[in-house]
Amino acid sequence: MKELSINRDRLWSHLSELGEIGAYHDEVADLVGVRRLALSDEDRAGRDRVVAWMRELGLSISIDEIGNIYAERAGRDASLSPVMFGSHVDSVPTGGRFDGALGVLGALEVVRTLNDAGEQTTRPLVVGAFTDEEGCRFGTDMLGSAVATGRIPLQQAYGLTDRDGLCIGDELERIGYKGKEPVNQRRPHAYVECHVEQGPTLIREGLDVGVVTMVQAISWHELTITGRSAHAGATPTSYRVDAGLAAARINVRLREMVDSGEFGELRATMGVNRPHPGMINVIPGRVIATVDMRNPDDDGMRRAEQALGRYIEELQEQTEGLRIALRRTARTDVVPFAEKVRSAVEGAANDRGLSNRRLFAGAGHDAQEWAHVCDAGMIFAPGEYDGISHNPREYSNEKQCGDSIDVLLDVVRRLAEDV
Numbered sequence: 001m002k003e004l005s006i007n008r009d010r011l012w013s014h015l016s017e018l019g020e021i022g023a024y025h026d027e028v029a030d031l032v033g034v035r036r037l038a039l040s041d042e043d044r045a046g047r048d049r050v051v052a053w054m055r056e057l058g059l060s061i062s063i064d065e066i067g068n069i070y071a072e073r074a075g076r077d078a079s080l081s082p083v084m085f086g087s088h089v090d091s092v093p094t095g096g097r098f099d100g101a102l103g104v105l106g107a108l109e110v111v112r113t114l115n116d117a118g119e120q121t122t123r124p125l126v127v128g129a130f131t132d133e134e135g136c137r138f139g140t141d142m143l144g145s146a147v148a149t150g151r152i153p154l155q156q157a158y159g160l161t162d163r164d165g166l167c168i169g170d171e172l173e174r175i176g177y178k179g180k181e182p183v184n185q186r187r188p189h190a191y192v193e194c195h196v197e198q199g200p201t202l203i204r205e206g207l208d209v210g211v212v213t214m215v216q217a218i219s220w221h222e223l224t225i226t227g228r229s230a231h232a233g234a235t236p237t238s239y240r241v242d243a244g245l246a247a248a249r250i251n252v253r254l255r256e257m258v259d260s261g262e263f264g265e266l267r268a269t270m271g272v273n274r275p276h277p278g279m280i281n282v283i284p285g286r287v288i289a290t291v292d293m294r295n296p297d298d299d300g301m302r303r304a305e306q307a308l309g310r311y312i313e314e315l316q317e318q319t320e321g322l323r324i325a326l327r328r329t330a331r332t333d334v335v336p337f338a339e340k341v342r343s344a345v346e347g348a349a350n351d352r353g354l355s356n357r358r359l360f361a362g363a364g365h366d367a368q369e370w371a372h373v374c375d376a377g378m379i380f381a382p383g384e385y386d387g388i389s390h391n392p393r394e395y396s397n398e399k400q401c402g403d404s405i406d407v408l409l410d411v412v413r414r415l416a417e418d419v
């Protein structure tokens, strides 16, 4: 295969241009960030810009019922299933320029490079940009790809609402992206996604790219802890049923579980901890708290969930009057990526002399949904500042972006000849 490389300046200028859409001044960071919440006016503007670039490249565009954008480039053999690659255009409310954007604009740069070289692949190619990957507005992440691959029914997705009661179906219509293509039809030969790592591993180890092996398991729970609200001064300690204390104990226990090493590489976070009534001189009678657990090992995750359940029972037995209700709000097992894609990524990185390692994805990605219907895999680009992401400080430089998209180019070409 002839050696080809992307045009890094061109990729960089497109990243900068898309980064202007939804740009805002972040007061906490005192930096310019990106806010393109799913199905907002900014998301629409970002989508419009991306679709215009797709048209310039001569791609044929199709929008499905959940608003996913597909841009197709013909292969030599139209009877073969395509190689799909892409990511998402939406962002969190306080995001950066690279999360999602690198995968979509990198995919377009791959197509541009092939166009310039006059190269037609054997399999058709499809660039995908998927709806509401972040889940910040409507509460369900990877929504577009989950509907596209059949995990979430379309009507259920349409009915999801944001804080203002606006639903996905109506918002898709409003921004002009409620397409006609039926969902859950596309079955690509393979799916590849390039994404910023969003963590410190690659940058700390001085590596050029990451070969993603899997997405770790996720377990979310909401805890409703009910005790007894009473006067902070007049209630003797022995009479108290303090829901705030119970929440604190559970949080500490989670950290002890993590530190024990008994549950594999468990990560645990109590990201919400809301006491009621929330007064300085009132013992909290109720606490709403959340537990986010991640684990690259399914068995370790199951044992961690059981251990948390047992500890909660113990707490209730120890404290009369304390009740703790545990509600599971999300749960996915480990999603392994296909060895075929992993070794293609690794081989491409090695051939280019780029240092790399295998690592798992700490966050969720569209690729994990596509992994349910085809061979899927991911390439990680390192990020500065310990790979900070979902933050205006998020930054991967021209080389970091360019290296990872060169690998994407090689992997896509390789998979497109895999017949």
Ligand SMILES: [Zn+2]
Pocket (backbone or CB within 6 Å): 088, 099, 100, 133, 195
């Ligand atoms: Zn992302």
